[in-house]
Amino acid sequence: MMAETMKLEIFRYRPEKESEPTFQTYEVPFLEDWVVLDAINHIKDEIDGTLSYRWSCRMGVCGSCGMMINGVPKLSCAAFLKDYYPDKILVEPLTGFPVERDLVIVMDDFMTKLTDMQPYIIRKEGEEKPLEEGEYLQSPAELARFKQYSMCINCMLCYAACPVYALDSTFIGPAAIALGQRYNMDSRDQGRDARQELIASHNGIWECTFVGECSAVCPEHVDPAAAIQRAKVSSTVDWFKDVLIPWGKKK
Amino acid sequence: MIRELTSIFVAGYCIFLLVLVYKLAQGADAYGNLMAALKSPSSVTLHLISLAFVLYHTITWFNLTPKILVLYRGEERIPQGLVAGTFYAGWVVVSVIVAWLVLGV
Numbered sequence: 001m002m003a004e005t006m007k008l009e010i011f012r013y014r015p016e017k018e019s020e021p022t023f024q025t026y027e028v029p030f031l032e033d034w035v036v037l038d039a040i041n042h043i044k045d046e047i048d049g050t051l052s053y054r055w056s057c058r059m060g061v062c063g064s065c066g067m068m069i070n071g072v073p074k075l076s077c078a079a080f081l082k083d084y085y086p087d088k089i090l091v092e093p094l095t096g097f098p099v100e101r102d103l104v105i106v107m108d109d110f111m112t113k114l115t116d117m118q119p120y121i122i123r124k125e126g127e128e129k130p131l132e133e134g135e136y137l138q139s140p141a142e143l144a145r146f147k148q149y150s151m152c153i154n155c156m157l158c159y160a161a162c163p164v165y166a167l168d169s170t171f172i173g174p175a176a177i178a179l180g181q182r183y184n185m186d187s188r189d190q191g192r193d194a195r196q197e198l199i200a201s202h203n204g205i206w207e208c209t210f211v212g213e214c215s216a217v218c219p220e221h222v223d224p225a226a227a228i229q230r231a232k233v234s235s236t237v238d239w240f241k242d243v244l245i246p247w248g249k250k251k
Numbered sequence: 252m253i254r255e256l257t258s259i260f261v262a263g264y265c266i267f268l269l270v271l272v273y274k275l276a277q278g279a280d281a282y283g284n285l286m287a288a289l290k291s292p293s294s295v296t297l298h299l300i301s302l303a304f305v306l307y308h309t310i311t312w313f314n315l316t317p318k319i320l321v322l323y324r325g326e327e328r329i330p331q332g333l334v335a336g337t338f339y340a341g342w343v344v345v346s347v348i349v350a351w352l353v354l355g356v
Binding site for chain 1: 326
């Protein structure tokens, strides 16, 4: 009996060779337990070594292998061939980002936004504990308040799904705001004011129209859309406080 | 995408309400003519479609509220159903008041 096979139509772009992207179709073995990444690894190893893509852990932890699979942003290590069989699978780089080569996107924009968000614990001047006094303690209930938002693996699927980011890449975007919100909600952190300038800026939370696609595609169920809406509520409360009790402004 | 497309009807109905107020300001005749025009089958159909989409938006929006209003009583999170339920209860109360005002029951 002939082994079953499946076709993958893959986006190709080799800037030194072609000015416009093309598509190339490959036939790969169909195995029940194969994911799209296994098929692409098979192509790279056995059929066409020139194919470029990012991957690392193969288990939905590293966030490297995000691709558009049949037009939907997915981790290719979590997209099973059997869910598409026997149809051809279309594999493209994440939308909304410039393409460096084949399925490899340029992620500089996201990295800059992530850095600007200061996603780490910030203490006010003079309130940082000396190392010998040990760590900042936190109760399980305090952890539970932000834990969901800390599960982000920076896979950028939410950016590829976001129609606002697709139209205007100056939008800070779901993952960076969700991570900012994660630290804002951390009982050990005192850096909300430092992040607020970016979060509540013109390119921040108010650009979001709550389409919710970021949360729909998030492989870690971070729910960045909810994080952004909660940041909107906090910023609105800030505004009312400023207007109603201007003498109560923080120094 | 459904939310975005159907919101056109919601926005359209807001404009219609503004037109209604404008006609009311113009006097009894202008308002009466508009009310007569609203009785046409196409107008009734459009209103029914708008009502369905407004209900869709109301329900989906209320269902999302617990995600945004994450409230705690001490260390315990207030159940999501209770947060959304409060909005539904408010909706019923306001609807009853409006019905009482309009129908004069």
